[in-house]
Amino acid sequence: MGHAKPVESPTANITYRVLNPDYGVFERAFLPAIAAGLGTTIRHFFANVTTRKYIRTIEYPDNPVEYPQRFRGMHRLVPREDGKPRCVACFMCQTACPARCIHIVGGETADQSIEKFPIVFEIDELRCVVCGLCVEACPCDAIRMDTGIHPVPVTSRQEGLFGKRDLLGIPSREERKSGRRDTTSRPPGTAAGTGRKDRAHGDGGAGGSAGGFGEH
Amino acid sequence: MALRSGWSRGTFRPGMPKFTLDGREIVAKDGQTIIEAATAVGVEIPHYCWHPKLSIAANCRMCLVEVEGIKKLQPACEARVREGMVVRSEQSKQVLEARESVMEFLLINHPIDCPICDQAGECKLQNYYMAHDGSGTRFDEVKVVKDKAAVLGPMVMLDEERCVNCTRCVRFMDEVAKTHQLGQFDRGDRAVIGIFPGQPLDHPYAGNTVDICPVGALTSTDFRFKMRPWFAKKTETLCAGCARGCNVTMDHNSGQIVRIKPRDNDAVNESWMCDDGRLTYHRVHDVDSMITEPFLRKDGKLKRVGWDEARRRLQEVLAAYVGASDGKLGLALSSQITNEGGVAFIELAEQILQVDNYAILGRPDWKGDELLKVDDQNPNRAGLELVLEAYSIYDEGAEALRKGILGGSVSSLIMVGSDYPSPNEEWAEALSKLQHLVVFASNWDDTSRKAEIVIPMASHVEQDGTFLNHTGRLQRVNEVIEPISGRKRAVEAAAFTAAALGAAKDWRIHTWRDAFFELKKRAIELKDLTPDAIGRLGVPLGVGVADESVPLRPSNSPGARAP
Ligand code: SF4
Ligand code: SF4
Ligand code: FES
Numbered sequence: 218m219g220h221a222k223p224v225e226s227p228t229a230n231i232t233y234r235v236l237n238p239d240y241g242v243f244e245r246a247f248l249p250a251i252a253a254g255l256g257t258t259i260r261h262f263f264a265n266v267t268t269r270k271y272i273r274t275i276e277y278p279d280n281p282v283e284y285p286q287r288f289r290g291m292h293r294l295v296p297r298e299d300g301k302p303r304c305v306a307c308f309m310c311q312t313a314c315p316a317r318c319i320h321i322v323g324g325e326t327a328d329q330s331i332e333k334f335p336i337v338f339e340i341d342e343l344r345c346v347v348c349g350l351c352v353e354a355c356p357c358d359a360i361r362m363d364t365g366i367h368p369v370p371v372t373s374r375q376e377g378l379f380g381k382r383d384l385l386g387i388p389s390r391e392e393r394k395s396g397r398r399d400t401t402s403r404p405p406g407t408a409a410g411t412g413r414k415d416r417a418h419g420d421g422g423a424g425g426s427a428g429g430f431g432e433h
Numbered sequence: 434m435a436l437r438s439g440w441s442r443g444t445f446r447p448g449m450p451k452f453t454l455d456g457r458e459i460v461a462k463d464g465q466t467i468i469e470a471a472t473a474v475g476v477e478i479p480h481y482c483w484h485p486k487l488s489i490a491a492n493c494r495m496c497l498v499e500v501e502g503i504k505k506l507q508p509a510c511e512a513r514v515r516e517g518m519v520v521r522s523e524q525s526k527q528v529l530e531a532r533e534s535v536m537e538f539l540l541i542n543h544p545i546d547c548p549i550c551d552q553a554g555e556c557k558l559q560n561y562y563m564a565h566d567g568s569g570t571r572f573d574e575v576k577v578v579k580d581k582a583a584v585l586g587p588m589v590m591l592d593e594e595r596c597v598n599c600t601r602c603v604r605f606m607d608e609v610a611k612t613h614q615l616g617q618f619d620r621g622d623r624a625v626i627g628i629f630p631g632q633p634l635d636h637p638y639a640g641n642t643v644d645i646c647p648v649g650a651l652t653s654t655d656f657r658f659k660m661r662p663w664f665a666k667k668t669e670t671l672c673a674g675c676a677r678g679c680n681v682t683m684d685h686n687s688g689q690i691v692r693i694k695p696r697d698n699d700a701v702n703e704s705w706m707c708d709d710g711r712l713t714y715h716r717v718h719d720v721d722s723m724i725t726e727p728f729l730r731k732d733g734k735l736k737r738v739g740w741d742e743a744r745r746r747l748q749e750v751l752a753a754y755v756g757a758s759d760g761k762l763g764l765a766l767s768s769q770i771t772n773e774g775g776v777a778f779i780e781l782a783e784q785i786l787q788v789d790n791y792a793i794l795g796r797p798d799w800k801g802d803e804l805l806k807v808d809d810q811n812p813n814r815a816g817l818e819l820v821l822e823a824y825s826i827y828d829e830g831a832e833a834l835r836k837g838i839l840g841g842s843v844s845s846l847i848m849v850g851s852d853y854p855s856p857n858e859e860w861a862e863a864l865s866k867l868q869h870l871v872v873f874a875s876n877w878d879d880t881s882r883k884a885e886i887v888i889p890m891a892s893h894v895e896q897d898g899t900f901l902n903h904t905g906r907l908q909r910v911n912e913v914i915e916p917i918s919g920r921k922r923a924v925e926a927a928a929f930t931a932a933a934l935g936a937a938k939d940w941r942i943h944t945w946r947d948a949f950f951e952l953k954k955r956a957i958e959l960k961d962l963t964p965d966a967i968g969r970l971g972v973p974l975g976v977g978v979a980d981e982s983v984p985l986r987p988s989n990s991p992g993a994r995a996p
Contacts, residue, residue, distance in 0.1 A: 305548055305549050306549070306658070307548030307549055307661075308661045308664075309548060312661065312663065312664075323658040323659075324658060325582075325657065325658055329580075329581045329582055332546075332549055332581060332582065333549040333658055356548045357548070
């Protein structure tokens with residue numbers, strides 16, 4: 218119902234069709250609609266007083282709802298076995314991040330099988346748009362969004378910055394369920410081994426210091 | 434065929450052999466190699482070991498091309514162009530297959546650690562892999578493990594695993610630096626680049642090996658892990674380390690310069706620069722010494738003040754010299770500033786103030802060398818001399834100025850740039866005799882600490898302008914980063930002073946271009962020039978010493994013939 222009127226956009230050569238509904242006398246009088254609306258309210262009122270049938274309120278935090286598995290939640294940095302971050306400060310996540318909320322400062326380690334590590338690794342959770350591109354970009358599976366928790370509310374911007382230590386401390390969903398940290402887990406399909414030691418032991422050339430990156 | 438008939442028709446030009454590359458006719462110079470001739474017309478033939486400024490090694494085999502009439506593929510970096518030669522590169526299936534094989538070979542033992550490699554993003558291995566290979570590995574053995582962080586010298590680190598053994602670095606040290614500090618050791622897949630026992634790679638030009646390394650094997654200790662290259666914005670400008678004025682590209686991001694790399698200019702620095710020049714940006718960002726706000730001397734101590742207060746004090750101090758004077762005001766220009774900065778301050782001194790003593794100062798000489806570095810540490814002494822001459826002003830020189838101050842013939846001094854060329858104690862003694870000392874400077878030093886008024890002025894990376902190098906070549910300096918915390922570009926500092934003295938209305942020089950055209954009116958050397966006509970590579974003005982040839986090119990190598 219209704220007729221379409223093409224409207225010329227002043228800025229570009231794009232033609233929009235704006236649909237103006239064709240209201241009749243009945244709609245324009247308003248009162249019948251108001252009466253119908255009041256009817257709904259009154260029906261809900263009595264139904265809720267007697268059976269709570271229409272109540273949608275979530276009683277958080279007493280009764281939190283279970284989030285769907287697809288919900289990402291906050292980032293976390295995956296630790297190596299020794300508790301240090303798996304991250305090699307490659308800046309892939311920072312490059313991929315559309316919100317520019319990741320800030321890394323790379324440094325050099327004496328360990329030649331690691332070489333580069335993040336001196337600073339900060340995520341501004343207030344700027345993060347939870348797109349998960351950093352997780353996809355990471356060649357080391359060092360950053361994940363499998364925690365399923367929200368960033369906690371903060372009272373200043375500064376508190377929204379999560380540093381290396383904070384991000385390492387956040388357990389994943391599974392870890393929270395099982396109650397123990399897992400430092401070896403990898404998603405299926407990625408190469409095992411995080412260092413060139415694996416390569417020297419005949420890993421078939423897959424994975425360099427950065428672990429499982431590239432085909433050669 | 435067409436070419437042969439062309440020959441018979443008599444179009445053969447001796448010394449200009451014509452050949453076809455992928456069906457395109459190219460006229461080469463006599464003795465040029467295929468890759469040189471192709472590069473000269475903008476056609477890239479993939480290569481690792483060939484470098485236009487180094488001798489030919491022909492060891493990487495990436496540049497193989499098909500030459501009609503020869504069964505085996507030929508290295509384009511070594512094969513010379515002959516009249517009528519028919520060369521196929523992209524159009525030959527055999528060549529494309531060869532490139533793929535070479536890539537596969539090079540990558541057999543390569544660690545593929547691009548995520549942590551500084552070269553990633555500007556790496557020939559990466560680029561050629563994407564363009565010419567793109568396949569997976571067939572290598573089932575164990576990769577050779579080598580040293581991933583060998584310290585070669587103060588400027589250079591080597592990742593032996595990433596090296597493709599092109600020997601560019603070795604040839605640079607042999608042919609340009611001529612100290613033979615690098616060598617290739619062992620054979621086959623164990624081959625590594627290295628230094629000799631007890632002889633670190635400490636040549637003052639060693640940083641160039643990092644630039645020419647086509648892969649991530651050589652990394653700079655200064656730049657290492659600082660920034661992924663794709664985050665860096667690039668601005669072409671000059672190095673201000675010495676009077677040669679090497680052409681450079683500065684990489685920077687968010688107002689922070691992260692590295693300086695040489696840029697090709699055959700008339701000045703070919704493709705190289707010295708390591709001291711590479712590190713000059715540290716002074717700009719030295720938080721301990723940089724001046725970001727105006728300072729005034731109050732009760733004997735320098736106190737941080739706002740711009741308004743500085744303006745008032747400038748007026749108080751300099752008002753006495755507006756229109757009339759006791760003949761004792763001096764203007765000292767540091768030869769670290771641009772020509773345009775110099776022009777602006779001379780206009781100020783001539784039109785508004787009454788300055789009677791002029792001197793060009795600058796940093797003391799350092800030791801030049803036989804490659805690029807010249808003795809004069811100041812990038813623009815020749816330029817300021819030209820400016821003073823254009824205004825028919827006599828440059829008294831540093832020594833005369835110092836004596837004048839001590840003798841009482843100069844009682845107040847305006848210094849644009851705080852550099853002074855002689856031992857500090859003598860200079861400090863003279864400065865303490867001054868009644869008023871106004872300094873425009875970007876860093877604290879012994880001079881600026883003695884001043885009564887300190888106005889923060891931008892360094893050469895924070896403003897546009899021109900430098901005239903020691904051979905009389907006028908070159909553009911470009912603004913790489915915005916002036917740090919709002920300090921004034923030289924031209925603005927002069928305008929600020931003019932405004933403080935109540936002459937804002939008549940002041941005409943607001944940008945460096947204004948100053949350039951002001952100078953052009955007076956300097957006959959600039960007669961046909963505009964800022965844009967100077968271009969990326971500069972123009973010789975025909976002043977100063979005659980253009981010395983750059984002594985870098987290896988004289989005995991065939992690669993010396995640059996495209
Ligand atoms: S992509 Fe992964 S390894 Fe690279 S910097 Fe980010 S978290 Fe670290
Ligand atoms: S270190 Fe670099 S320049 Fe030297 S041989 Fe290896 S790849 Fe070539
Ligand atoms: S560039 Fe020709 S063989 Fe290396």
